[in-house]
Amino acid sequence: MTQSNTTIVPTTTWSAGAGCHGGCGILAHIRDNKLVKVEGNPDHPWNRGRLCARVLAMTQYTHHPDRLRHPLKRVGARGEGKWERISWEEAFDLIEERMKAIRDAYGPESMLFNSGTGRDIYPWICMLAYAYGSPNVMFGLTGSACYGPRLAAVNTVQGDFAVFDAAQWFPDRYDDPRWRRPECMVIWGYNIHATCPDNLFGHWIIDMMKKGTKIITVDPRLSWFASRSKHHLALRPGTDAALAMGFLNVIIREKLYDRNFAQTWTNATHLIRTDTGKLLTEAELVSGGDSANYVVWDEATGRPLVWDCAAVDYRGEAPEAPMFSGSCEVELPQGEKVACQTVWDTFCAEVEQYPPDRVEEITGVSAELVAEAARYYAKAKPAAIHWGVAVDMTPALTPLVQAISCLWALTGNLDVPGGNVIARLAFDVAPYALPGSKGAIRLKSEELDKPRIGVDRYMPLNKFYWRCSTDLSLDQIFTEDPYPIKGMWIQTAGILQGLGMDPKKWRSALEKLDFVVAVDLFHTPTTQYADVVLPATTFLEKDSFRSWWVPLQTINKAMRVDECLPDMEINFELSRRFDPDFRFETLHELYDDILKPAGMTFAELQQKGWAYPPEGSSSCPYRRHEKGLLRPDKRPGFRTPSGRFELYATLREQWGLEPVPHHEEPPFTPVSRPDLAKDYPLILSTGRRSPAFFHSEHRNIPWLRAIDPDPVVEIHPETAAEHGIGNGEWMWVENWMGRARFKAKLTPVVPKWMIMAAHGWWHPEKDAAEPSLYGMWKSNVNQLLPMGHQGKDGMGAPIKHSMCKIYKAGPEEV
Amino acid sequence: MAEKQRYGLLIDYEYCTGCFTCQVACQQEYGWPAGMGGMRVNEIVQNLPKGKAYLTYFPFPTELCILCRPRTKKGLQPACVQHCMAECMRFGPVEELAKEMAQKPRMVLWAPK
Numbered sequence: 068m069t070q071s072n073t074t075i076v077p078t079t080t081w082s083a084g085a086g087c088h089g090g091c092g093i094l095a096h097i098r099d100n101k102l103v104k105v106e107g108n109p110d111h112p113w114n115r116g117r118l119c120a121r122v123l124a125m126t127q128y129t130h131h132p133d134r135l136r137h138p139l140k141r142v143g144a145r146g147e148g149k150w151e152r153i154s155w156e157e158a159f160d161l162i163e164e165r166m167k168a169i170r171d172a173y174g175p176e177s178m179l180f181n182s183g184t185g186r187d188i189y190p191w192i193c194m195l196a197y198a199y200g201s202p203n204v205m206f207g208l209t210g211s212a213c214y215g216p217r218l219a220a221v222n223t224v225q226g227d228f229a230v231f232d233a234a235q236w237f238p239d240r241y242d243d244p245r246w247r248r249p250e251c252m253v254i255w256g257y258n259i260h261a262t263c264p265d266n267l268f269g270h271w272i273i274d275m276m277k278k279g280t281k282i283i284t285v286d287p288r289l290s291w292f293a294s295r296s297k298h299h300l301a302l303r304p305g306t307d308a309a310l311a312m313g314f315l316n317v318i319i320r321e322k323l324y325d326r327n328f329a330q331t332w333t334n335a336t337h338l339i340r341t342d343t344g345k346l347l348t349e350a351e352l353v354s355g356g357d358s359a360n361y362v363v364w365d366e367a368t369g370r371p372l373v374w375d376c377a378a379v380d381y382r383g384e385a386p387e388a389p390m391f392s393g394s395c396e397v398e399l400p401q402g403e404k405v406a407c408q409t410v411w412d413t414f415c416a417e418v419e420q421y422p423p424d425r426v427e428e429i430t431g432v433s434a435e436l437v438a439e440a441a442r443y444y445a446k447a448k449p450a451a452i453h454w455g456v457a458v459d460m461t462p463a464l465t466p467l468v469q470a471i472s473c474l475w476a477l478t479g480n481l482d483v484p485g486g487n488v489i490a491r492l493a494f495d496v497a498p499y500a501l502p503g504s505k506g507a508i509r510l511k512s513e514e515l516d517k518p519r520i521g522v523d524r525y526m527p528l529n530k531f532y533w534r535c536s537t538d539l540s541l542d543q544i545f546t547e548d549p550y551p552i553k554g555m556w557i558q559t560a561g562i563l564q565g566l567g568m569d570p571k572k573w574r575s576a577l578e579k580l581d582f583v584v585a586v587d588l589f590h591t592p593t594t595q596y597a598d599v600v601l602p603a604t605t606f607l608e609k610d611s612f613r614s615w616w617v618p619l620q621t622i623n624k625a626m627r628v629d630e631c632l633p634d635m636e637i638n639f640e641l642s643r644r645f646d647p648d649f650r651f652e653t654l655h656e657l658y659d660d661i662l663k664p665a666g667m668t669f670a671e672l673q674q675k676g677w678a679y680p681p682e683g684s685s686s687c688p689y690r691r692h693e694k695g696l697l698r699p700d701k702r703p704g705f706r707t708p709s710g711r712f713e714l715y716a717t718l719r720e721q722w723g724l725e726p727v728p729h730h731e732e733p734p735f736t737p738v739s740r741p742d743l744a745k746d747y748p749l750i751l752s753t754g755r756r757s758p759a760f761f762h763s764e765h766r767n768i769p770w771l772r773a774i775d776p777d778p779v780v781e782i783h784p785e786t787a788a789e790h791g792i793g794n795g796e797w798m799w800v801e802n803w804m805g806r807a808r809f810k811a812k813l814t815p816v817v818p819k820w821m822i823m824a825a826h827g828w829w830h831p832e833k834d835a836a837e838p839s840l841y842g843m844w845k846s847n848v849n850q851l852l853p854m855g856h857q858g859k860d861g862m863g864a865p866i867k868h869s870m871c872k873i874y875k876a877g878p879e880e881v
Numbered sequence: 882m883a884e885k886q887r888y889g890l891l892i893d894y895e896y897c898t899g900c901f902t903c904q905v906a907c908q909q910e911y912g913w914p915a916g917m918g919g920m921r922v923n924e925i926v927q928n929l930p931k932g933k934a935y936l937t938y939f940p941f942p943t944e945l946c947i948l949c950r951p952r953t954k955k956g957l958q959p960a961c962v963q964h965c966m967a968e969c970m971r972f973g974p975v976e977e978l979a980k981e982m983a984q985k986p987r988m989v990l991w992a993p994k
């Protein structure tokens with residue numbers, strides 16, 4: 068209820084509080100510096116007044132009695148839960164002194180800067196790390212297996228990310244005449260309507276379903292979408308790439324692909340030497356040629372012609388009839404003749420390995436269903452495939468991502484209305500380095516980037532993903548090779564209760580460090596291992612902005628809670644202390660600098676609330692590859708090395724990795740480890756979303772906890788019966804790494820051969836000190852999942868699929 | 882006349898995703914403690930032939946639902962209706978909602994007050 072002394076502050080959700088990746092317009096009702104109510108903003112094009120349970124529970128969050136309200140210094144041993152209140156000045160001084168001592172003794176790279184999921188934190192944690200001089204900004208998940216790997220993999224083949232199209236680019240949304248409703252949407256490992264991951268609003272898909280969009284769901288679970296799907300493909304976890312290859316197989320065999328797109332916009336016509344299996348380059352064809360240019364065969368004249376990658380065009384004349392499929396013999400300068408075939412044929416040869424019956428063997432989805440779903444998707448125009456984190460949570464994620472991107476491209480659905488639309492940061496406002504942009508916040512010199520952990524081993528870290536390798540960083544804490552890690556700054560991250568696989572190993576790592584800072588809103592298992600804990604704020608207590616896709620919007624400070632400070636203000640103050648050359652006096656000055664590409668200041672954007680990039684801007688669709696809006700040189704094409712969508716990834720070839728998509732069996736499945744399957748016969752999957760929580764957050768918010776009160780395992784009633792486990796009974800899930808205890812939820816939404824264990828569980832109501840650590844050692848499923856099994860390119864890891872056995876908990880263990 | 886007019890909530894449960902927004906929106910609006918409120922969301926998993934199943938969520942207005950009289954008096958939508966993530970709830974006179982209900986399957990009309 069609006070009262071005269073209540074002010075209504077319009078703002079945008081992002082990070083702590085909502086927890087999600089944000090974007091909703093809300094109205095915060097503030098009275099006497101207290102939040103009294105939150106409502107969705109009916110005028111905001113993003114959510115049109117709607118709002119999730121977590122934001123509607125913000126009054127219980129902002130004014131929670133357990134919120135950290137002052138900086139704290141540890142007084143007992145780590146994990147003992149003993150703290151002393153200190154002032155901000157003391158906290159900053161202490162941190163400055165301790166971190167400078169580490170920098171002086173071991174170099175700046177000896178500090179790790181650990182952040183959680185990509186919310187309103189990466190620019191500011193990069194700012195701090197870079198001001199300090201460390202390149203080691205670390206996302207704490209094994210294989211960085213959330214989103215970043217997908218971004219990197221998609222950028223490898225098409226130079227830009229793409230998402231489903233719910234007309235989110237236009238203020239009038241679905242009424243905009245440029246937009247078309249997708250006929251079909253494939254929802255791949257994605258329960259998006261719970262918590263809106265990945266910078267999109269999940270219920271947009273429901274809006275489109277009401278308008279007639281038909282759904283295909285790829286998910287081992289019977290999700291809400293699966294229940295309402297034309298086809299539900301309940302695959303065995305970790306076999307997604309085989310399924311995607313099966314789709315490609317059907318689509319190519321039945322000629323359901325867009326031949327024109329393949330010929331014009333992909334590198335299908337580039338030649339591959341059959342002797343080396345590698346792309347034929349101009350350097351091989353003519354002396355003095357460039358090894359970055361490729362070769363196309365003109366069937367009309369029987370001659371090779373050079374594709375000039377820098378010019379994104381043929382050198383000299385264009386072929387009359389570029390060979391799309393077939394082989395030829397090319398004469399090299401020394402007179403040697405080499406047999407070549409096209410990229411298309413190489414790509415198809417791999418795809419041919421995956422006929423639907425083989426896909427059925429691998430995935431468990433019937434061959435007929437694979438073929439029917441593939442046909443339906445390919446014939447629906449337009450159609451989109453959108454994916455969730457399940458795609459990242461497997462070690463061979465890059466080939467899987469390639470396969471799915473190839474589906475977008477070959478069905479002619481890339482950057483078309485209602486298809487998979489290229490998603491650019493609004494107005495190209497890039498606060499920090501992301502694929503395609505170095506960002507405004509940078510390390511001072513390339514020299515400082517050299518010690519970044521993993522850059523010498525994992526090439527995507529040099530091109531698309533400017534973090535250190537999480538798995539190698541953890542190892543390096545113990546090995547100190549090639550240099551020691553002495554401290555860790557942990558912000559918006561729960562390395563023990565959320566992000567970290569094998570949390571006992573992470574605990575040992577934290578114990579080994581000289582200095583640990585945690586920035587959070589509440590005490591968590593992780594903060595118990597810090598030396599200093601700093602109180603951060605919700606999105607309602609800060610000024611910031613958001614350029615993740617479109618629109619560009621501000622987050623507006625509506626209130627203040629005690630001494631809590633926003634992450635960016637904490638980091639700004641310390642950046643000034645660590646870097647004598649730090650350029651900015653105020654945070655708003657820095658915001659203005661980052662917002663320059665949008666042609667407005669922070670204050671101006673704040674006035675507007677949100678801004679949509681106009682037609683002709685590179686962050687406004689459609690068909691930008693035709694219009695020259697994707698590449699810095701403004702030439703038509705994609706922002707890849709060849710300027711084309713790469714069915715055969717040139718970068719992967721250079722990196723010594725398989726250039727074409729394919730399936731690889733993950734490390735811990737009944738297929739790859741039949742030996743383990745004898746003792747651990749059930750597939751263990753984790754990570755399904757709850758609408759009440761964002762990962763390990765919100766367990767202490769009463770309205771939300773009541774929705775989802777216990778750590779549950781979803782188990783099929785027949786499987787439960789075999790193990791003598793009844794609904795609501797406590798049970799253990801165990802494998803070779805460890806065990807965790809859950810409440811059984813008997814439900815046919817999971818297949819008989821799999822259980823789904825809820826992740827991120829700890830109990831804020833239990834004892835903070837070890838050995839309880841908020842009851843986390845009993846409930847954290849990550850104790851059954853490993854570190855160190857990242858993909859060949861450092862990306863992706865086996866999180867969604869392991870193996871386990873189950874048994875009922877004894878009465879004394881409940 | 883105003884006394885006679887019955888109002889209700891029409892819910893298209895085909896599209897209810899079980900987001901629990903309605904439940905928490907009501908708790909926020911009226912300050913109900915956890916465990917109480919005007920709306921409870923239930924999950925129903927129905928087994929179907931051939932080993933299939935169907936997952937539905939079902940929002941149920943409880944004894945505590947007052948149909949947001951304080952809001953509707955001011956011309957606002959009920960808190961649950963405004964925030965419903967799937968936009969699958971409508972508030973209005975029961976006669977009008979009943980007509981709408983006839984247009985589409987998987988609907989339920991509640992008249993809690």
Ligand code: SF4
Binds near residue numbers: 263
């Ligand atoms: S989870 Fe979805 S509805 Fe909630 S604030 Fe985030 S984007 Fe909005």
Ligand code: SF4
Binds near residue numbers: 906920942945947
């Ligand atoms: S109509 Fe109002 S009182 Fe009734 S459940 Fe919805 S929010 Fe609660």
Ligand code: SF4
Binds near residue numbers: 892898961967
């Ligand atoms: S708010 Fe709407 S979609 Fe969400 S649970 Fe309630 S009725 Fe269902």
